[in-house]
Each structure stands twice: as C-alpha cells, then as structure tokens.
Amino acid sequence: MTSNTNNSNYSNGNTNISSLLDRDGGDTNSGNVDFIFNSNQRLSITQQRIALPIYQYRKHLLYLLETNQTVVVVGNTGCGKTTQIPQYLHESGWTDGYRTIAITQPRRVAAISVASRVATEMNEELGHTVGYSVRFDEKVSAEHTRIKYMTDGMLIREMMLDPLLSKYPVVMIDEAHERSLATDVLLGLVKKVQGRRKDLKIIISSATMDAELFKQFFNNNITNDKSKDTAAIISIEGTNYPVDVHYLEQPTLNYLDTTLNTVIDIHNLQPPGDILVFLTGQEEIDKMVSSIQDRVDAQQQQQKGNKMKVNVLPMYSGLSINKQIRVFEKSGDPRKIRKIVVATNIAETSITIDGIVYVVDSGFVKIKSYNPTSGLESLVVVPTSQSSADQRAGRAGRNRAGKCYRLYTQDAFTKLPVHSIPEIQRSNLAPIILQLKALGIDNILHFDFISPAPTISLVRALEVLYGLGALNDNGQLTQPTGHIMAEFPVDPSFSKMIIQSEVLGCSKEVLSIAAMLNVQGIFTNHNHKARREFIVKEGDHLSLLNIYNAYTSKSSNGKTSAGPWCHEHQINHKAMQRVVQVRKQLEAYCHKYSIKVVSCLTNAAIKDATIPIRKSIISGFFTNAAHLQPDGSYMTIRDKHKLFMHPTSVLCSLANSPEWVLFHDVTITTKEYMKDITIIDPKWLYEMAPHFYVYEK
DNA sequence: GAGCACTGC
Known part of the structure; x- marks a missing residue:
C-alpha cells in the first residue's frame, strides 16, 4: 500500500461537508474549486487538472481505448480518474455527433457530487454538458448532455428502453471493485452488449487486486497471442503516502479489549494525528466510544498518560446527519486535541475522513448473508478480506505517512480470503432475475456473471417469481403482470x-x-x-x-x-x-x-x-x-x-x-x-x- | 423484551 511520497499537492486542512463524499479528483479536502497547494498559491482549474496524477497517462489511456474494446483503469482515490477520464474523452472527440459518455457510480451522492465538480471544472451549469441521473433526481439535457454521471441501477433501468445502449459510445463503470449487486449485473450486461456492438468501449475502474479478473472477463482473445487481446490494464500511480502496517504477535481472544488498549497506547505513545477505528456495528461502536472516553478521563485524573485531549466520535449510517457531520469537523489544534473516530465499514468505502494518521483494524465486518434454503437474509459478523484490510490501512495515508494496527497476526492475514464475497453470492436474487428477464435474458442459469451466482439462489429466485405470477410455466415473463412488476x-x-x-x-x-x-x-x-x-x-x-x-x-x-x-x-x-x-x-x-x-x-x-x-x-x-x-x-x-x-x-x-x-x-x-x-x-x-x-x- | 453492515431502482 505504499506509493510515491514525492508529490507536493496535498491540500490544506479545511474540512467541510463535501468531505463526506469520497471522490477523487483532488477535492477530497475542500470540495471547492480552488484548493490550496502548500505554497498557498491558488491555481487555475487547468493547472489543477494538469497536476492530477492521471494527466500524465492521458495520451496512453486514449491510445489504449482506441486499440482495445475494454480498458481497466487501476488507480487510488485521488488520482483523478472519475473526474478526468470523461473530460479527456469529451475533449478528444468521443462525444461528437451528439453522443454521450455514461459513468456509473454505486451511490447517488457520488454521482451528483462528481457531476457537479466536473461541471464546475468545465465552467458550465450542471445539467448542460455535464449532467446526472439518479432516483428521484435528474439533471440532464437530452440535447446538450455529453457527460452523464448516474447510479449503476439507473443505467440498468435505461437498458429496458434501450438494450444496446445506443446513445453511448463509452460506458465507464466506476468503483467496480466494490462488486455491488448492480455493478455485477451491469458488467454482465455490457459485456453482452459488446458482443453485438463492437464499437462500444467499456472502461472499468478498479482497485489493484481485481484488475486482472476484470481484464480476463472482457478479453475476447481466445488465442495465446497477447497482441490480440481486446482488453488492457492501465495503472495510475496514486497520491497515497506509505502506511506502516503492524500485526499482533499473538492472536487476541477479545478484539474489543484489544481495540481499546491499542487506541489508548497510540494516544499515549504516538505523536499527534487522528485515529480511525474499524468495528462492526452500532452497539459495539457506541460502547467503544464511551470506553475510550472513560479511560482517557481516568488516566488524566490520575495525571498519567498523554495530556492531550481527545474527541471521540461514532460513525455509522444509522446516525443522524448532524452527528455524522461532526466526524468531518476539525476538533481544534491537532497538537492539543486528538480526534478518534470509531466507525463501521462506512469509512472504508463511502466516506473519507481527513487527517487520519492511525488506523486500528479489528479485522471484522458485518455483512448481509442469504440462506437460499430458508429464503432468509440476515446479518453476520465475519473476518474481512485482504483487499478490505488494505483499503482500511490506506485510510491512514491520505495526508501523510501513517500507521495501521491490525488486531490479528500476520499469519492470520495471509489466511484471509483475498477478496470479499461479492454481493451477488449472498443475496436474494428474485429482484435482479426479474430485471434480467425484462431485459430479454431468457437463460438466466447461463447468464455470464463475472462471479457465478449460486445455482440454488437462482433456482429459488425463479421459484418465487413463478409463485408471484411474474413468470409462466416456461419461465417467461408474464404479460402484463411480469412486465409491470419488473418496472x-x-x-x-x-x-x-x-x-x-x-x-x-x-x-x-x-x-x-x-x-x-x-x-x-x-x-x-x-x-x-x-x-x-x-x-x-x-x-x-x-x-x-x-x-x-x-x-x-x-x-x-x-x-x-x-x-x-x-x-x-x-x-x-x-x-x-x-x-x-x-x-x-x-x-x-x-x-x-x-x-x-x-x-x-x-x-x-x-x-x-x-x-x-x-x-x-x-x-x-x-x-x-x-x-x-x-x-x-x-x-x-x-x-x-x-x-x-x-x-x-x-x-x-x-x-x-x-x-x-x-x-x-x-x-x-x-x-x-x-x-x-x-x-x-x-x-x-x-x-x-x-x-x-x-x-x- | 430487544437493539439494524452498506447501498440502489
């Protein structure tokens, strides 16, 4: 998780609500168009764009897209891929002839905020050349929009009206490594469209570990001659600082006690810098927040330990917006007060908190699981994957070199699964099977998913859809009931x-x-x-x-x-x-x-x-x-x-x-x-x- | 008498 440390474009310490949004493009700190370099020199938008790591790869990227059907872009948050690639495509003629680039996001806030950012960079009103489309909200112009950010679910819905995505010369699927249900379905669908539309270009943005999987999924080359590959990978060097990873020497029996002790040790022994702790759920987090506060209070009363104050805050999606925002506020002089955020997985993917130098990773996560036999979904706590652990560690290196404390042994890390189980393998599939049927995919059992959906889940979904009257005896969508249900x-x-x-x-x-x-x-x-x-x-x-x-x-x-x-x-x-x-x-x-x-x-x-x-x-x-x-x-x-x-x-x-x-x-x-x-x-x-x-x- | 990871159309 190390990368180049010699870049100079770190931003100043202003935080505001836009930090809620985990975007690349250099705006993770201020959200304003003018972000400030360490020399305090204000740069023009053009200068900012050129300073982004991805700019050096512009020509190569455009070349790869000309010569391949699919390009997998690997790059950290902050490299600029989400905001810049669509602009490069627009500038180099891909949108000529009233065509539009579609960029999908797993989350609505992300789609809206990136669109807004790019419109500002292009000095345009949102909803003109740059637009977005999410549920309940759309800012697009049929005539003028050339770059359209949308949720992946929205693009699937669009395919019901336009199965060949004929408006789009290029579809970019962002954050594909998160492997959400909608992203996985979309990957299968666009691959199918590519079979019928050789001119459709796909850009997949992914984290390092999954790049080869995506490339192989889209590569149509059946020969051993690599020069005939139809998919390519391009790696953009990110802006993350090195993170020192520490492991336990002996496994812990109680990760909550170990979490508490580790946080207190960091506070007492390590230089100033905020701490981010990953736990599994609301109840656990609320308890930990008060335990940390109590311990610090107790040691200060006894005049022991670090005299620095602490500001301990919880973070999970069930928290009210006002309480969530407190996590992004500056606690005060970082030499006098240390912010400690105790969060769920929300801090791994959905949000970025500025100023984190230390990460404490419990090694666990609470995920949805599905039992196709009983048809019941439930939440279970499981060990994280290696890629998840690396993502968590990376949160310590956003502003300067950081440290990550994994509360398990190095040996245990090597035994973790490399990837998390994709959502499609732990969900009730009835809703998406119905959508695929509505898109004319008849043989669901042979649909080309990037990771196969469990057969038993597929069968169960077909059974339920039949029971609901959405499918007939031949497994076809019923008219009009099935069609209406899918809509x-x-x-x-x-x-x-x-x-x-x-x-x-x-x-x-x-x-x-x-x-x-x-x-x-x-x-x-x-x-x-x-x-x-x-x-x-x-x-x-x-x-x-x-x-x-x-x-x-x-x-x-x-x-x-x-x-x-x-x-x-x-x-x-x-x-x-x-x-x-x-x-x-x-x-x-x-x-x-x-x-x-x-x-x-x-x-x-x-x-x-x-x-x-x-x-x-x-x-x-x-x-x-x-x-x-x-x-x-x-x-x-x-x-x-x-x-x-x-x-x-x-x-x-x-x-x-x-x-x-x-x-x-x-x-x-x-x-x-x-x-x-x-x-x-x-x-x-x-x-x-x-x-x-x-x-x- | 219990307490819910995170999303999306």
Missing part, C-alpha cells in the same frame, strides 16, 4: 402486492404500507414507541398505515406541524418525507400502468377494510407465513423454520398470541425474530397463493 422500483413482492390491491379495492392503503416498509429508520427510539400509540389490533402493517395517515394529516395542505408531531411521537421526520416521496413514485407507476388507486376505507360495501389489505400483503409475501407452536414460538409453514415474534411488534402486546401470522422479514440476533407481523386467516393463503399452498383437511 416498479421495488422488490417483486411489493409490486405484486400493489397490483393485487387494485383487484381487492385497497391500492391507496397498500401503496402507503409499501412505502413505509421501503424506508429505513422511521422510529427514533429502540422500542418503536409510535407503533403502540397507533396500534391496530390486526398487526404491524396496519399500524404502519395508521402512522402514515396520521403523519400526512399533519403534513399535507401546507400544514407545518409535521416536524413537532414527529418529534413528539419519536418518529424520524426525514424518513417520513422519504416515505411520501417513495409513495408518490409508486403511485406514478400505478398511473403509468393504469392501476387504479382506490381506497377500501371509503367503500361502504367492504365491511372489514383490513381484510382486502391483508390479503394483498399475502399475495406478495405468502412465503412468510407462520403458525403458533405450543411453546409460544412460531414455525414457518413452508420449511418448518422456528421463529419468534420481535418485541417491537404491536402483536407482542396482545394478551393472546395469534395463531396464524404473516411476517415481512426476519432479523437474526440472539434468536431469529419475525418483524412487521400481521394476523391472517390461513384460508387466505390458499386463496391468494393456490400454487404455493395446498389445502389439507
């Missing part, structure tokens, strides 16, 4: 439930429930207090609807009382605003496909309005039905999996446990818990999913 920007279970709700006359209510379930972090306290204040005895889905309706009665028609109302009921206002936005988008899709938005509450013919709503939910989530057992637990009907009711469910407060329930999802902690649960009549299962449940007397 909706939610998982197929949700789109099925929405389509069904029109038939049952309750689409207005079901849209609200779908939107509520699609937004995270609605409740601001642990026990979900508001659920009980808005309890509906049939269960959580209807209680969520009740909360949504109560919220909109406060927020609609220009009323301004929604904020205080949210605060009073311990509901996250930002999350509710997003619910409204998601619901609006879903309703727009309903109008597009002539799905009537009707209410069952105003329909006098419906005696119990909760019944059509609950039946609609079953039509999408019929796999998640469970039956009460004598010991108070539940057993899934499908594969006899033992589950418990989560204490935040409103059904927990009932005197008697309901016999039959439907749950939205499962979380595995001390036990396996069902979350968002609704009481059902088992007869409805046969009614709504006859192909899945057979009636037995």
Whole structure:
C-alpha cells in the first residue's frame, strides 16, 4: 500500500461537508474549486487538472481505448480518474455527433457530487454538458448532455428502453471493485452488449487486486497471442503516502479489549494525528466510544498518560446527519486535541475522513448473508478480506505517512480470503432475475456473471417469481403482470402486492404500507414507541398505515406541524418525507400502468377494510407465513423454520398470541425474530397463493 | 423484551 511520497499537492486542512463524499479528483479536502497547494498559491482549474496524477497517462489511456474494446483503469482515490477520464474523452472527440459518455457510480451522492465538480471544472451549469441521473433526481439535457454521471441501477433501468445502449459510445463503470449487486449485473450486461456492438468501449475502474479478473472477463482473445487481446490494464500511480502496517504477535481472544488498549497506547505513545477505528456495528461502536472516553478521563485524573485531549466520535449510517457531520469537523489544534473516530465499514468505502494518521483494524465486518434454503437474509459478523484490510490501512495515508494496527497476526492475514464475497453470492436474487428477464435474458442459469451466482439462489429466485405470477410455466415473463412488476422500483413482492390491491379495492392503503416498509429508520427510539400509540389490533402493517395517515394529516395542505408531531411521537421526520416521496413514485407507476388507486376505507360495501389489505400483503409475501407452536414460538409453514415474534411488534402486546401470522422479514440476533407481523386467516393463503399452498383437511 | 453492515431502482 505504499506509493510515491514525492508529490507536493496535498491540500490544506479545511474540512467541510463535501468531505463526506469520497471522490477523487483532488477535492477530497475542500470540495471547492480552488484548493490550496502548500505554497498557498491558488491555481487555475487547468493547472489543477494538469497536476492530477492521471494527466500524465492521458495520451496512453486514449491510445489504449482506441486499440482495445475494454480498458481497466487501476488507480487510488485521488488520482483523478472519475473526474478526468470523461473530460479527456469529451475533449478528444468521443462525444461528437451528439453522443454521450455514461459513468456509473454505486451511490447517488457520488454521482451528483462528481457531476457537479466536473461541471464546475468545465465552467458550465450542471445539467448542460455535464449532467446526472439518479432516483428521484435528474439533471440532464437530452440535447446538450455529453457527460452523464448516474447510479449503476439507473443505467440498468435505461437498458429496458434501450438494450444496446445506443446513445453511448463509452460506458465507464466506476468503483467496480466494490462488486455491488448492480455493478455485477451491469458488467454482465455490457459485456453482452459488446458482443453485438463492437464499437462500444467499456472502461472499468478498479482497485489493484481485481484488475486482472476484470481484464480476463472482457478479453475476447481466445488465442495465446497477447497482441490480440481486446482488453488492457492501465495503472495510475496514486497520491497515497506509505502506511506502516503492524500485526499482533499473538492472536487476541477479545478484539474489543484489544481495540481499546491499542487506541489508548497510540494516544499515549504516538505523536499527534487522528485515529480511525474499524468495528462492526452500532452497539459495539457506541460502547467503544464511551470506553475510550472513560479511560482517557481516568488516566488524566490520575495525571498519567498523554495530556492531550481527545474527541471521540461514532460513525455509522444509522446516525443522524448532524452527528455524522461532526466526524468531518476539525476538533481544534491537532497538537492539543486528538480526534478518534470509531466507525463501521462506512469509512472504508463511502466516506473519507481527513487527517487520519492511525488506523486500528479489528479485522471484522458485518455483512448481509442469504440462506437460499430458508429464503432468509440476515446479518453476520465475519473476518474481512485482504483487499478490505488494505483499503482500511490506506485510510491512514491520505495526508501523510501513517500507521495501521491490525488486531490479528500476520499469519492470520495471509489466511484471509483475498477478496470479499461479492454481493451477488449472498443475496436474494428474485429482484435482479426479474430485471434480467425484462431485459430479454431468457437463460438466466447461463447468464455470464463475472462471479457465478449460486445455482440454488437462482433456482429459488425463479421459484418465487413463478409463485408471484411474474413468470409462466416456461419461465417467461408474464404479460402484463411480469412486465409491470419488473418496472416498479421495488422488490417483486411489493409490486405484486400493489397490483393485487387494485383487484381487492385497497391500492391507496397498500401503496402507503409499501412505502413505509421501503424506508429505513422511521422510529427514533429502540422500542418503536409510535407503533403502540397507533396500534391496530390486526398487526404491524396496519399500524404502519395508521402512522402514515396520521403523519400526512399533519403534513399535507401546507400544514407545518409535521416536524413537532414527529418529534413528539419519536418518529424520524426525514424518513417520513422519504416515505411520501417513495409513495408518490409508486403511485406514478400505478398511473403509468393504469392501476387504479382506490381506497377500501371509503367503500361502504367492504365491511372489514383490513381484510382486502391483508390479503394483498399475502399475495406478495405468502412465503412468510407462520403458525403458533405450543411453546409460544412460531414455525414457518413452508420449511418448518422456528421463529419468534420481535418485541417491537404491536402483536407482542396482545394478551393472546395469534395463531396464524404473516411476517415481512426476519432479523437474526440472539434468536431469529419475525418483524412487521400481521394476523391472517390461513384460508387466505390458499386463496391468494393456490400454487404455493395446498389445502389439507 | 430487544437493539439494524452498506447501498440502489
């Protein structure tokens, strides 16, 4: 992880919110166009661009793109690839004839911020020559936009309208080494397009370790003659400083104790410089933050250790924006106060914190895992991969030479997997299989994924899609149901439930429930207090609807009382605003496909309005039905999996446990818990999913 | 009576 140390373009210490965004292009520090060199000399935009490491490779890169179909660009954050390559292509004629370069990003903030940065560099308004396209937000001009930043999910969606990507002479897939689900799908898709469009150029931006994998995936040369390769790799030297990596001599039994001791040792023995600690989750991090603070306080009271003050801060995505921003603020004079940030993996990929000199790596990460047999997704703590560990270490070398303390032995490091398991190998594949079907990919089992999706996950996904009525007996997309389901920007279970709700006359209510379930972090306290204040005895889905309706009665028609109302009921206002936005988008899709938005509450013919709503939910989530057992637990009907009711469910407060329930999802902690649960009549299962449940007397 | 890594359409 060492690289050249003789570059001089380190920036000054200003930090602001734009540091939230982990971008290359030299702006990781100030986000302003004018960033300041150590000589305090302000440079013109042109001078800044020329100073970026990638500039020296400009000609070579353009040459490789002329002579290859695919170019893999390897370069650290900071080398300028994301902001500069599209401009080089634009300047050298690739966008002539009203053509556009597409650059995909795994995250929406990144797409927007890079587009904004590049527009500024080109002295243009955003949305003219340079634009972006992300969910809920788009700034592009059909006529003028030549460089378009977008999320990878958005480009997949565009392919439904234009399968050959005919607008684009070049597609650049950025941050491909992160191997997100959407990136992996996109890699397979663009390779397929390249087979039909020899003129389509692909640029993959990747970290060092994966470059060869990407090259081989796109290389069409079947001979041994390397001069006939159709893919090439170019390495850009980065701007990172060397990082000294330290390992434990003996493995630790308790990585949390070792983390605490290591942080205190660094603080007492090492020169000024901020510390970044990698742990696995919220609870762990909050505890560690107070332990570190307590230890430092204690030793200062005894007048021992380092007299420097500390500013210990947590960082994880569940934190409110205001608290997240504190991580990027200067703590004060770095000689007098040391900032210690305790973070999840969010600090490995999504954000860059300035001024970090020491990294403490626990060696663990919490990731999503999927069990195709039970169909359940859960979160598990696992050791990191080598590339992940190197990425973490690199966070210490952004401003000057740094140190990384790995809380495991060097031997253990060599035994770690080189790469993390790509998301596609640990996810429920039903949503992406449906999208691929809609893109005309018939033989899913033979789709060319860069890393193969597990066959059992594929089979399970096909089975669920068939059960939902999206695929017919021949595995083809049904008309119009399957096509409509693929278009909706939610998982197929949700789109099925929405389509069904029109038939049952309750689409207005079901849209609200779908939107509520699609937004995270609605409740601001642990026990979900508001659920009980808005309890509906049939269960959580209807209680969520009740909360949504109560919220909109406060927020609609220009009323301004929604904020205080949210605060009073311990509901996250930002999350509710997003619910409204998601619901609006879903309703727009309903109008597009002539799905009537009707209410069952105003329909006098419906005696119990909760019944059509609950039946609609079953039509999408019929796999998640469970039956009460004598010991108070539940057993899934499908594969006899033992589950418990989560204490935040409103059904927990009932005197008697309901016999039959439907749950939205499962979380595995001390036990396996069902979350968002609704009481059902088992007869409805046969009614709504006859192909899945057979009636037995 | 528990507590949720990170994203995206």
